Amino acid sequence: MAKISAPAALILASFLFIFCYASTTVSSQPSNSSDPFLKCLSSSIPSQLVLTPSSPSFTPLLRFSIRNPKFFASTTVRPLYIVTPTNASHVQSAVLCGRQAGMRIRVRSGGHDYEGLSYRAERPQPFAILDLSNLRSVRVDAPSATAWVDSGAQLGELYYAIGKASVQLGFPAGLCPTVGVGGHFSGGGFGMLLRKYGLAVDNVIDAVLVDAKGRLLNRTTMGSDVFWAIRGGGGESFGVVVSWQVRLVPVPPKVTVFNVAVSASQGAVDVVTRWQQVAPALPEDLFIRVVVQQQTASFQSLFLGTCDALLPLGTCDALLPVMRCRFRELGLKMNRTQCQEMTWIQSVPYFYPGTGSDGTTVEYILNRTTSLSTYAKMTSDYVRKAIRRDAWESIFATWLARLDAGIMILDPYGAAISNVSEHETPFPHRAGVLYNIQYVNVWFDGGGGGAAQFKWIREFYAFMEPYVSSSPREAYFNYRDLDLGENVVVGNVSSYEAGKVWGEKYFRDNYRRLAAAKDEIDPDDYFRNEQSIPPLGLGNNK
Structure with missing residues (x-):
C-alpha cells in the first residue's frame, strides 16, 4: 500500500453542524423534525446516518455494539438518537450542533466499555450516541512500519491488516478482536506483547482529535499536554479521537x-x-x-x-x-x-477465548458480532x-x-x-x-x-x-468499574475533588495532570460521563 501521509486534508476541513439527545426506555422523547438537534443535523449530515427510535435500524444498531446485555435492561438510560458519521466532518458537526443545542453526546467505538458508558447513562439525561463503526479504515505502511487506524475499527481488523501487509510486523494491544480501537487506546491497551513492546499507547505517534469547539487537531495543534492525555487518560474526556497513527513492531516469522x-x-x-x-x-x-x-x-x-x-x-x-x-x-x-x-497473526485467534487451537482461521478475527x-x-x-x-x-x-x-x-x-x-x-x-x-x-x-x-x-x-x-x-481504566466511584456534577461541571475517589485509583498522581489537560481543551466539561476526567478549574475543586 502507498505510504500514508499525515492527514493534512482533515485538519483543514471546514466546520459543520449537528448534535444529539437521549432518553430512558421508560420515558422516551418523541423524535421531532423541529427539534434543534435535527434541524442542525439536516444541513450537515445525510439523513440516513441519523437514527431515531422510530427508525427500523435504531434498535438493531444500538444492540449490535452492546457487549454486556445487562445494559439493555428496561431501566437503563438509553439514547434518543444514534449518529453514524462516515468522515471527520460529521464528527465535527455532531460536536458543534451539540454545543449549539445544549445537548451532549456519548462516543462508542467497539462497545466493550465494562460499564456501558459509551451508549447508556446511569441517571436520566438527554444524550445521543456518536457511533464510530463506519469510521474503521486501517492504512498500513509496511516500509515505514506505521499505520493509521480509525477509532471505529476493531482490534481484529487492525491485526488482520497488519498481518496481510507483513508476517514480520505486529502491534502490542489486547487479545479480544472485537474491542474497538478508540476505547482501547484511550485507556492504555495491553496484551501478549506488553513485556516486549509495552502498551498500545506507548506506540501511538500521532492522532486526529475533534475537540469541544469542533476543531480538527493533530499532535502538533492539540498541544503536548492534550496529546499526552489522550494516550491512556480515558475515553470521552478530551474530545473525539477520529484516528490514530501507530508504530508497528517487529515480530519473528x-x-x-x-x-x-x-x-x-x-x-x-x-x-x-x-x-x-x-x-x-x-x-x-x-x-x-x-x-x-x-x-x-x-x-x-x-x-x-x-x-x-x-x-x-x-x-x-x-x-x-x-x-x-x-x-x-x-x-x-x-x-x-x-x-x-x-505466525504472530495466527496467534491472535489462538488466544481469544473460545477459539484456542480448534482450527479457527485468521479470518475469524474480522467477525464484528458477539453473543448477547x-x-x-x-x-x-x-x-x-x-x-x-x-x-x-x-x-x-x-x-x-x-x-x-x-x-x-x-x-x-x-x-x-x-x-x-x-x-x-x-x-x-x-x-x-x-x-x-x-x-x-x-x-x-x-x-x-x-x-x-x-x-x-x-x-x-x-x-x-x-x-x-x-x-x-x-x-486499570479499561476494566472500568463504577463500584470505585462516580463523578459528582457541581454547577454543571464535574467535581475534581469528588473524582479523586476513582481517578487516583486508575491514574495515581497523573490524575491531577489529566484534569489540567481537561482544563486546557474542555474547561466547560462538555465531554463527560460518570467516570470522565473533570477539569481542574478555579472553584471546581470542591
Missing part, C-alpha cells in the same frame, strides 16, 4: 504458543505462587499469563523466540529448555506436543508484592470452589512496560508492578440473575485488599 492447564490436585497453588516471581522477571520475549477458574490455572504463553536459546528462533525446542531452567515448576509439566509454532447471552461483572487490581502461598490456598479452596465463582486473569508486567516512566503517559502502573488481576464473573439469566455473581466478585475484591496495591488501591 514464527512465534511459539502454549496453553498448559494445571489443576489444584496437580499443584496449581505452588505453580501460581512461583509464577508471581518468575513471570515478571523472564526475558522480554517470553510472556506467560494465567487464567484461574474452577480450581484450575491455565498458563498461556507467547514466545517470540530469542531469550537465551541457541536453537532456531521461534521453535518449541528453543522454548522448552528455557521453561525448565527459568520456570521449573511449570516446565517439568510440559512436553513438545503442548506448544505450537505459527452472557452477562458479566468485572473489576481489577494490581499486585506489587507476591501473594503468600497460604492466601493462594484459600483462594483455590474457598473462593474458586464456590458455585457462583468467577475467573481471575493474571497478566505479568516487567520488562518493556516497566522501563517507561509512570508519568510518560497517563497509565501509571509501571515499575514495581508484578502483575495485573482482572476479576470476571458471568451469568446467563437476564431475568433477575446476577445477584450471586455480583456478591462473589465484591466479596472476593474485599478479601484481596491486604494482598494488592494500596494508597491508592490501583485499578
Whole structure:
C-alpha cells in the first residue's frame, strides 16, 4: 500500500453542524423534525446516518455494539438518537450542533466499555450516541512500519491488516478482536506483547482529535499536554479521537504458543505462587499469563523466540529448555506436543477465548458480532508484592470452589512496560508492578440473575485488599468499574475533588495532570460521563 501521509486534508476541513439527545426506555422523547438537534443535523449530515427510535435500524444498531446485555435492561438510560458519521466532518458537526443545542453526546467505538458508558447513562439525561463503526479504515505502511487506524475499527481488523501487509510486523494491544480501537487506546491497551513492546499507547505517534469547539487537531495543534492525555487518560474526556497513527513492531516469522492447564490436585497453588516471581522477571520475549477458574490455572504463553536459546528462533525446542531452567515448576509439566509454532497473526485467534487451537482461521478475527447471552461483572487490581502461598490456598479452596465463582486473569508486567516512566503517559502502573488481576464473573439469566455473581466478585475484591496495591488501591481504566466511584456534577461541571475517589485509583498522581489537560481543551466539561476526567478549574475543586 502507498505510504500514508499525515492527514493534512482533515485538519483543514471546514466546520459543520449537528448534535444529539437521549432518553430512558421508560420515558422516551418523541423524535421531532423541529427539534434543534435535527434541524442542525439536516444541513450537515445525510439523513440516513441519523437514527431515531422510530427508525427500523435504531434498535438493531444500538444492540449490535452492546457487549454486556445487562445494559439493555428496561431501566437503563438509553439514547434518543444514534449518529453514524462516515468522515471527520460529521464528527465535527455532531460536536458543534451539540454545543449549539445544549445537548451532549456519548462516543462508542467497539462497545466493550465494562460499564456501558459509551451508549447508556446511569441517571436520566438527554444524550445521543456518536457511533464510530463506519469510521474503521486501517492504512498500513509496511516500509515505514506505521499505520493509521480509525477509532471505529476493531482490534481484529487492525491485526488482520497488519498481518496481510507483513508476517514480520505486529502491534502490542489486547487479545479480544472485537474491542474497538478508540476505547482501547484511550485507556492504555495491553496484551501478549506488553513485556516486549509495552502498551498500545506507548506506540501511538500521532492522532486526529475533534475537540469541544469542533476543531480538527493533530499532535502538533492539540498541544503536548492534550496529546499526552489522550494516550491512556480515558475515553470521552478530551474530545473525539477520529484516528490514530501507530508504530508497528517487529515480530519473528514464527512465534511459539502454549496453553498448559494445571489443576489444584496437580499443584496449581505452588505453580501460581512461583509464577508471581518468575513471570515478571523472564526475558522480554517470553510472556506467560494465567487464567484461574474452577480450581484450575491455565498458563498461556507467547514466545517470540530469542531469550537465551541457541536453537532456531521461534521453535518449541528453543522454548522448552528455557521453561525448565527459568520456570521449573511449570516446565517439568510440559512436553513438545503442548506448544505450537505459527505466525504472530495466527496467534491472535489462538488466544481469544473460545477459539484456542480448534482450527479457527485468521479470518475469524474480522467477525464484528458477539453473543448477547452472557452477562458479566468485572473489576481489577494490581499486585506489587507476591501473594503468600497460604492466601493462594484459600483462594483455590474457598473462593474458586464456590458455585457462583468467577475467573481471575493474571497478566505479568516487567520488562518493556516497566522501563517507561509512570508519568510518560497517563497509565501509571509501571515499575514495581508484578502483575495485573482482572476479576470476571458471568451469568446467563437476564431475568433477575446476577445477584450471586455480583456478591462473589465484591466479596472476593474485599478479601484481596491486604494482598494488592494500596494508597491508592490501583485499578486499570479499561476494566472500568463504577463500584470505585462516580463523578459528582457541581454547577454543571464535574467535581475534581469528588473524582479523586476513582481517578487516583486508575491514574495515581497523573490524575491531577489529566484534569489540567481537561482544563486546557474542555474547561466547560462538555465531554463527560460518570467516570470522565473533570477539569481542574478555579472553584471546581470542591
